[in-house]
Amino acid sequence: MARIRRSPHFANGVFQNPGGPARMRPSGSGRDMAKQFLDKDARSRRAPRGTIPVHPTTLADLTRPPATGLRLTWTGHSSVLAEIDGQRVLFDPVWGERCSPFPFAGPKRLHPVPLSLAALGPVDVVVISHDHYDHLDMPTIRELAGTDTVFAVPLGVGAHLERWGVSADRLRELDWQESTRVGGLTLTATPARHFCGRGLRNTQHTLWASWVVAGERHRIYHSGDTGYFEGFRDIGGAHGPFDATMIQVGAYSEFWPDIHMTPEEGVRSHLDLQGGKPGGVLLPIHWGTFNLAPHPWAEPGEWMADVAEEVGQTVAFPRPGAPFEPGGELPTEPWWRPLTRPVPRVWNTGAPPRNEETPSGDLDLAGDR
Secondary structure, X not given: OHHHHHOOOEEOOEEOOOOOOOOOOOOOOHHHHHXXXXXXHHHHHOOOOOOOOOOOOXXXXXXXXXXXXXXXXXXEOOEEEEEEOOEEEEEOOOOXXXXXXXXXXXXXXXXXXXXXXXXXXXXXXXXXXXXXXXXXXXXXXXXXXXXXXXXXXXXXXXXXXXXXXXXXHHEEEEOOOOEEEEOOEEEEEEXXXXXXXXXXXXXXXXXXXXXXXXXXXXXXXXXXXXXXXXXXXXXXXXXXXXXXXXXXXXXXXXXXXXXXXXXXXXXXXXXXXXXXXXXXXXXXXOOOOOOXXXXXXXXXXXXXXXXXXXXXXXXXXXXXXXXXXXXXXXXXXXXXXXXXXXXXXXXXXXXXXXOOOOOHHHOOOXXXX
């Protein structure tokens, strides 16, 4: 608490967001929100109509060093294994069946994890963006606590991990703009526009962050959860450009516009991080695994494909569990289309809905250029 109170981002008893206060709870009419969540047709679109094609990550996938020195494996939601310049970084690992305080209730996985934590192999550092259940999973952390990995977390989050069995000497607890070294990597906690809390009584005493990881040859960025704000330009100016960014583009809603980004805002944030022009590879995260918002399940993928193509930004669309190298051949197939009804293109009213029968080989995605 002494460190928290000294933080320049802590005032009036709570952590403060960049750009001023952010709406952290649903705004507008409760009746309107309930109507969206309970509408029968809308509900049918919020989950896949079949089995999500998970790539079962194998030992062979992960033991072969990446040819380019950088490889990313999205295991679902915001969980990503980054193999960068000879070291392994695991972002926001959530291996639990539900992102909830209860094992019997709350949002449940729409697909299994691609591999067990034991099969993942040694990890040099686990990075946590904030303490919400879909980013900080107690069973996962307790299993990782039995390894010798280091944990890099925002200020205040270390208390959770210590209670769950992580020793204090393995914690690197950072305020925004603070950095730590792990092996040959520099990890920097950077601002985000979000909030914290693991219960109804939210004390705002733990920080939320995005993260920059820089090695000898490569730089990557993980957004955590955030709304769009002007600070992306500052992060890019100080730490970019990046070989790859992992950007939150799901679970957005008009009821909480300040704390999550739409795909259009996600592309805008990536461009800001890259100095205002297309560059590097954007990996959309925070979608496809849990049903957390009223938008259609496949909408983040469709919207991201459209807006990225419009601006000429390369985007990777891997199946969960499928490793890829940002500097190599990219996964660009829209794997979600056979599993969904046509998605209403509310972001582009001039375009008809995509037909799920459209052959993937006829598609022109930004990543195919």
